[in-house]
Amino acid sequence: MLDTSIINAEVVGPRGRFLADIGIKDGSIAILAAPGSAPDAREVVDARGLMMLPGVIDAHFHCRAPERPDREDFSSGTAAAAAGGVTTIFEMPITTPCCSTPEVLADRMRLVEESARVDVALFAGPGNLDKPRLLEMAEMGAVAFKIFLHDAPSNRKEAFEGLAIPDPGELHRALRLIKETGLPCAFHAEDQPVINAHEAALKAAGRNDPAAHAESRPDIAEAYA
Numbered sequence: 564m565l566d567t568s569i570i571n572a573e574v575v576g577p578r579g580r581f582l583a584d585i586g587i588k589d590g591s592i593a594i595l596a597a598p599g600s601a602p603d604a605r606e607v608v609d610a611r612g613l614m615m616l617p618g619v620i621d622a623h624f625h626c627r628a629p630e631r632p633d634r635e636d637f638s639s640g641t642a643a644a645a646a647g648g649v650t651t652i653f654e655m656p657i658t659t660p661c662c663s664t665p666e667v668l669a670d671r672m673r674l675v676e677e678s679a680r681v682d683v684a685l686f687a688g689p690g691n692l693d694k695p696r697l698l699e700m701a702e703m704g705a706v707a708f709k710i711f712l713h714d715a716p717s718n719r720k721e722a723f724e725g726l727a728i729p730d731p732g733e734l735h736r737a738l739r740l741i742k743e744t745g746l747p748c749a750f751h752a753e754d755q756p757v758i759n760a761h762e763a764a765l766k767a768a769g770r771n772d773p774a775a776h777a778e779s780r781p782d783i784a785e786a787y788a
Contacts, residue, residue, distance in 0.1 A: 565593060568604035572615040585615060618650025618681075628674060630659040638678040651682040656709050656726060663688030663725030665699045672704070686749070688726035689737045701744035708741050710734065711751040712788040713758060729755050753780055754787035 567587040574583045574595065584601035586594035594601060621644060628636035644652055654671070656662035662671055668687055675683045684706035689697055712734070715723035728734045741748045761779040770778075 565602055565604035567606045567608065568601045569608045569610050569615065570601065571598055572610035572613060575614050575616045580614075583615075616648065619648050620651045620653075621649045622653045624652040624654050625657060626654055626674075636678065637674050637683070638680065641678075641680040641683065645681050649681065651684065653684045653686060653706060656686045656688045657722050659722045661688055661722055661724045661726050662686070663690040665696055665703060668700050668703055668705060688724075689728070689741060690725035692733065692736055692740060694740055694743075697740050698744060701746055705746065707747040707749055708744075709749045709751070710737060711753075713751070713753045713755040750788070752785045752788035754784045757781070757784040757787055 565586040565588050569585040569587070572583060572585055574581055574585070582598050584594075584596045584598055585592060586596065586601050586604065596602075624640070624644075625635075626637055626640050627634040641652065644650075654662075658667065658671065660667050662668055662685065668685060671685055675685070685704070686707050686709045687700045687705035689708055689710065690700075709726065711723065711727040712729055713727060714729050715727040728737055738748065758780055761781060761784075765775045765779055
């Protein structure tokens with residue numbers, strides 16, 4: 564006995580588009596059956612004329628709660644995701660305070676449990692490279708680690724504490740520790756000296772317009788990093 568059967572749906576997947584009945588049990592798809600052949604279910608939804616697509620995974624999401632709920636929180640952000648067909652999001656660790664300690668990770672997990680409307684996975688920053696605390700974040704359920712290769716912005720120090728590691732020696736140490744967790748590590752790739760040189764040239768030219776910010780971070784800044 565299935566929990567839910569979605570019948571007569573046009574399924575869109577790796578094999579193309581085809582008509583099928585979809586059986587759901589214990590929160591997961593249990594069967595894709597030819598139309599009219601699915602087992603009995605407690606609830607039947609007729610999706611005739613509709614398409615059934617896999618949920619989208621957004622692997623780069625930012626939530627501004629709790630410091631700026633006027634911008635977004637997990638409830639509003641994940642509601643918007645669900646409206647667009649996104650069923651899983653990965654949150655980047657730029658938060659205030661930065662999600663680079665077990666305590667902040669635990670707080671964000673609590674916020675997710677209280678208000679998220681879709682599945683949420685959390686990135687973590689490597690923090691102050693304290694091995695037991697970094698390993699603890701992996702054990703708690705961080706999906707991956709994230710490192711910024713430029714300096715923490717001067718006006719956002721708290722949000723980048725334990726996340727920005729521009730020093731190559733410290734970066735190597737961080738990667739050796741992260742390797743022990745078996746988790747992936749993502750990078751924000753911008754080289755600080757390249758940024759500094761371009762910012763100085765633009766300021767000397769009297770540039771302070773929005774486009775100057777993009778020009779201060781050319782492709783070569785990413786290539787160097």
